Amino acid sequence: xxxYIDQALTLHTRPDxxxxxxxxxxxxxxxxxxxxxxxxxxxxxxxTLSLPGGGVELExxxxxxxxxxxxxxxxxxxxxxxDANSLMFLGDPFIKSPSGRHVHTILFLVRGxxxxxxxxxxxxxxxxxxxxxxxxxxxxxxxxxxRSHWSALARLGxxxxxx
Amino acid sequence: MKRYIxxxxxxxxRPTGTPARWRIGGYGVILRDGCLxxxxxxxxxxxTWALPGGGVRLMxxxxxxxxxxxxxxxETGYHFTPDPATLAHHGDVFFRTPKGRYLRSITxxxxxxxxxxxDPAWRRPENEIARVAWxxxxxxxxxxxxxxxxxxxxxxxxxxxEA
Numbered sequence: 001x002x003x004y005i006d007q008a009l010t011l012h013t014r015p016d017x018x019x020x021x022x023x024x025x026x027x028x029x030x031x032x033x034x035x036x037x038x039x040x041x042x043x044x045x046x047x048t049l050s051l052p053g054g055g056v057e058l059e060x061x062x063x064x065x066x067x068x069x070x071x072x073x074x075x076x077x078x079x080x081x082x083d084a085n086s087l088m089f090l091g092d093p094f095i096k097s098p099s100g101r102h103v104h105t106i107l108f109l110v111r112g113x114x115x116x117x118x119x120x121x122x123x124x125x126x127x128x129x130x131x132x133x134x135x136x137x138x139x140x141x142x143x144x145x146x147r148s149h150w151s152a153l154a155r156l157g158x159x160x161x162x163x
Numbered sequence: 164m165k166r167y168i169x170x171x172x173x174x175x176x177r178p179t180g181t182p183a184r185w186r187i188g189g190y191g192v193i194l195r196d197g198c199l200x201x202x203x204x205x206x207x208x209x210x211t212w213a214l215p216g217g218g219v220r221l222m223x224x225x226x227x228x229x230x231x232x233x234x235x236x237x238e239t240g241y242h243f244t245p246d247p248a249t250l251a252h253h254g255d256v257f258f259r260t261p262k263g264r265y266l267r268s269i270t271x272x273x274x275x276x277x278x279x280x281x282d283p284a285w286r287r288p289e290n291e292i293a294r295v296a297w298x299x300x301x302x303x304x305x306x307x308x309x310x311x312x313x314x315x316x317x318x319x320x321x322x323x324x325e326a
Contacts, residue, residue: 002224002225002226014222014224019222020221020222020224021221022185022187022221024185024267024269058183058184058185058267059182059183060165061165061177061183061257061267062165063255064255064269065255087252088252089250089251089252089271092226092227094224104187104221104224106187106227106269108252
C-alpha cells in the first residue's frame with residue numbers, strides 16, 4: 001500500500017473516495033559567482049528554502065521547460081533560460097498537499113541561466129515567498145532546504161551529503 | 164498554440180471544452196546478447212517495433228518503476244528487474260489518442276534485466292500485442308520503430324540516424 005507524505009513527514013493512506021492526481025513539477029537551478037538562486041517560502045512545516053519552481057500547467061498547455069521559465073519568473077522576477085539538455089528527473093514522491101489532495105508528483109530539475117537583474121515590474125507574492133536569495137551552497141545544511149532539492153544538489157556536487 | 168500529434172503524425176488543436184490529461188508512461192530498455200526486447204503492437208501505423216511498456220497507473224497507486232515492471236510483464240511475459248539509477252526522463256509529448264483524448268504524455272525509460280524465460284503462465288494480450296521478439300538494433304531503421312522509441316534508442320546510442 002503506497003502512502004502519501006505531508007509537509008510534517010506524516011504518512012497518510014488515501015481514502016477510497018478521494019481521487020489521486022498527477023502533478024508535474026519543475027525547478028530551476030541557476031548559479032552565479034558560486035551562489036545558487038533560492039526562494040525562502042512560507043510553509044506550514046519543514047524546510048523553508050527551495051529552488052524556484054512549481055507545477056507545470058496542463059491547460060493552457062505548456063511544456064516542462066516553459067513551466068520552468070514561468071515558475072522561476074513568478075517566484076523570483078528573473079528571466080530564466082533553461083538548458084534543455086540538463087533536464088533531470090528527481091523522483092516521483094506521493095505527497096499529501098497542504099489542502100489535503102493526494103498527489104503523485106513527478107519532480108524535474110533543469111539548469112539554466114538568469115537575467116542580470118530581476119524584472120523591475122515583478123512583484124513578490126508575499127503570501128508565498130518571504131525572500132529571493134543567492135546562497136553559497138557551502139553554507140546550506142540538509143535541513144534548510146526541501147529534501148528532494150538537497151538530494152539533487154548533492155548529486156550535482158553542490159553540497160556534500162553527511163553534513 | 165500547442166498541437167497534439169496523433170498516431171498518423173497529424174496535428175490537432177485541442178477543442179475548447181475538451182480537457183487535457185496527464186499521462187505518465189515508461190518503457191523498459193532490455194538488452195540481451197546484443198538484442199533488444201521489443202514488441203509489435205497490433206495498432207502500429209507503418210512501423211513494426213516498440214519498446215515494451217505503457218502507462219503508469221494513478222489508482223491503484225504505483226511508482227513509475229512499478230508501472231514499467233507491470234507493463235513489461237503484461238506485454239512480454241518477462242519479469243523485469245529495472246536498474247533504478249537508470250530511470251530517466253525521455254519525452255514531453257502532446258498526443259491525441261484514436262478515441263480523441265488529449266494527453267500530455269511524460270515518458271521515461273529505464274534499463275534493466277529480465278529472467279531467462281518468460282513466465283509460463285503468461286498469455287500474450289492478443290488485442291494489444293502481435294509479437295514479442297529480441298531484435299538486433301543493428302538491423303533497425305527509423306521507419307521500423309515507433310518514432311518516440313526510435314528517439315529514445317538514438318539518445319541511448321543503440322541506433323544511429325542515417326545521414
